[in-house]
Amino acid sequence: MNLESAAVLTAPPARTGARTLGVGLLVALIAFAVLVPLLWQGDIARQDYLAILATPNGTYPLGTDHLGRDMLARLSVALRFSLGLAFISVCTAAIPGLLLGILAAWKGGWVDKLLGGVAELFLAVPGLLLVLLIVAVFPGSFVALYSAVALVLWVEYFRMTRALSRTVLASSAVSASQLLGFGPVYIVRRHLWPQLAPVLLTIAAFGAASTIMAIAALGFVSIGVRPPTAELGLMITELLPYYAEAPFVIALPICAIFLTVLALLLITGGRKP
Template sequence: MGRWPGWRGGWIDRGLSLLADSVLALPALLMVLMMGVILPSTPLAFWAGLAAVQWIEFFRLTRSVARSQLASPAVEAATLQGFGPLWVFRRILWPEIGPMLRTATAFGVANAIAAIAALGFVSVGMRAPTPELGLMMVELLPSWREAPFALLQPVAACFALLLSLNLIAGGRE
């Protein structure tokens, strides 16, 4: 999404940057909770709230890299040789943006899973028939003395999931 404003500039770039700054003015948790009120007891509400906050990170990263790459001599040479915007994107922009976006995506998904689990742990997230790691921890917490390994299962699953996503994000190409 940030490639287009970075490429075009002008009022499109200013408008989307203003929208991103406006959304950043609201705390992320508040946005997620507001979406939970609008769409009650649905997983879509929490994911929509997180997406409404996390798109800004991708927008800003893509926009900054696109702006610096579009000002490079390689793009100017490709344009002078008659290559179109799709070729410039695939051959010049994507090799720079792609690895960065894959890393940001892995971190973003890990952050979203941790946020949903934290909301479930404080009993604000999903409701009972929907399986969710934070809710599982809360339901098993009263019986931690009798069955400590039962409580460790959702904790270990959450830990392994978040660790694997962070390791993917930190991996080399």
């Protein structure tokens, strides 16, 4: 039995149920984002001036926005954008953070101090402020937005990996493997990864939730992606002046952000990394 299986068997029923609910909710959101463009041929840019701020009907199942654009199509694209960017940013941050953390713990000495100093430099600037600075220099750039988020996230993976790797590498089990002639790949696969995986997956879930919130916040203050791109925060900003006339329409992107972040936090089981 591996460590993940043991963790599932020993986890309290409430925590296991929360994770199951979170996974189910996330799968439903991903299915909505992926399947709607395949099943519903709505144009996110087409404007119907005869159906501005329309309530849900047969033509527009989720109504329309202030320009008469299909909210069902735009919401699916916005969800796909946020989830896709969160996934790419988390993966891009996790890989260097994991590798550099293992390298720092394995080599120690000046390598550890150098990499630790670089991580401290990133921690000296608040994460959201760093994202704002980069995005402000390159406004409307998808690459800048993605790179800024990844730069903020990698530090957590590095610090946690380095701390756990130090403990594992100092264990007698690793010493025995080294005496038997096993190389670094075997030690990482057999000793380090089973200990790192549960913690890194928890950090990844929190990181994805933070990414989605950051993207929405940047869109809300009109610093992230630019119109007519369908993005949840930007949609809220555009619809905010019409909240009294069409509260249901503005509630859609708000609920999408809430449900996505809730799903990711439930997957962590309420456990902080």
